[in-house]
Amino acid sequence: MLxxxxxxxxxxxxxxxIAASGGPSGLSTSExxxxxxxxxxxxxARLYVILTSHLCKSPISETARLALxxxxxxxQLREKEMSDGDFLRLALxxxxxxxxxxxxxxxxxxxxxxxxxxxxxxHLGQEDMSIGEARGxxxxxxxxxxSCHSLEQARxxxxxxxxxxGIGPIFPTQTKVASASGGLPSEQPIGxxxxxxxxxxxxxxxxxxxxxxxxxxxxTRVGAGRVAVCSAVISQDDVLNATLQxxxxxxxxxxPKCQIKEL
Numbered sequence: 001m002l003x004x005x006x007x008x009x010x011x012x013x014x015x016x017x018i019a020a021s022g023g024p025s026g027l028s029t030s031e032x033x034x035x036x037x038x039x040x041x042x043x044x045a046r047l048y049v050i051l052t053s054h055l056c057k058s059p060i061s062e063t064a065r066l067a068l069x070x071x072x073x074x075x076q077l078r079e080k081e082m083s084d085g086d087f088l089r090l091a092l093x094x095x096x097x098x099x100x101x102x103x104x105x106x107x108x109x110x111x112x113x114x115x116x117x118x119x120x121x122x123h124l125g126q127e128d129m130s131i132g133e134a135r136g137x138x139x140x141x142x143x144x145x146x147s148c149h150s151l152e153q154a155r156x157x158x159x160x161x162x163x164x165x166g167i168g169p170i171f172p173t174q175t176k177v178a179s180a181s182g183g184l185p186s187e188q189p190i191g192x193x194x195x196x197x198x199x200x201x202x203x204x205x206x207x208x209x210x211x212x213x214x215x216x217x218x219x220t221r222v223g224a225g226r227v228a229v230c231s232a233v234i235s236q237d238d239v240l241n242a243t244l245q246x247x248x249x250x251x252x253x254x255x256p257k258c259q260i261k262e263l
Contacts, residue, residue, distance in 0.1 A: 045073035045074050046250040048208075050075075055231055056234045060090065066239040070240045074106060119142075125147045146160075158201070164205065168208035170192050171192075173210035189209060192219055192221075196222040216249050227246070
């Protein structure tokens with residue numbers, strides 16, 4: 001399988017250097033290499049899966065393993081109600097799993113846990129710690145993502161130094177996008193057309209919000225080749241198959257942009 005082969009290569013890359021917890025006062029050679037590796041994996045990522053235990057039908061660690069096996073490139077751990085101690089224990093487990101299987105690991109909204117667990121980065125919402133504050137805490141080599149709900153917010157995120165953005169909600173969703181991406185508590189879909197205006201955006205962007213196999217074509221037809229999903233994978237009876245189908249429906253290799261079809 002193509003997905004399995006891709007993960008084998010990325011696992012070998014990961015073995016050569018997992019993102020280090022670099023300090024804010026400059027980069028060593030190894031830290032520079034770690035960031036370059038992490039950004040390379042981010043650039044190549046297509047499928048981003050958000051994990052939250054109360055939405056998983058199976059234990060979260062098993063769900064994570066199956067998602068990676070099925071072709072997920074990035075896993076984000078989001079647990080708003082979990083204590084820091086329990087969150088850290090779970091984050092360490094997922095860090096080991098993603099390192100072994102070749103995926104990026106992102107922590108939602110808790111930069112200190114990202115640092116302690118050795119995660120590849122942190123994802124912030126519009127009302128969370130600023131990108132500058134997070135960068136000061138984590139250092140240059142950590143990936144920082146931001147939830148955005150408009151073109152204006154997307155452009156601002158890039159100006160402030162975000163490494164990627166999540167943009168949505170694209171479609172109506174049963175779970176609040178605030179719950180999925182750490183963003184503002186808005187459930188009003190912004191529509192897939194906004195993605196057309198991001199087709200030349202300078203950093204990776206992931207469409208999020210109500211995306212599933214049924215409506216994925218509406219996202220890819222406007223040129224978006226990266227998506228973030230939650231229930232479409234983790235709430236399914238067959239997590240492996242759900243992930244495989246989504247992964248195989250997204251572009252792989254080279255430019256992540258899909259061929260834009262007439263709107």
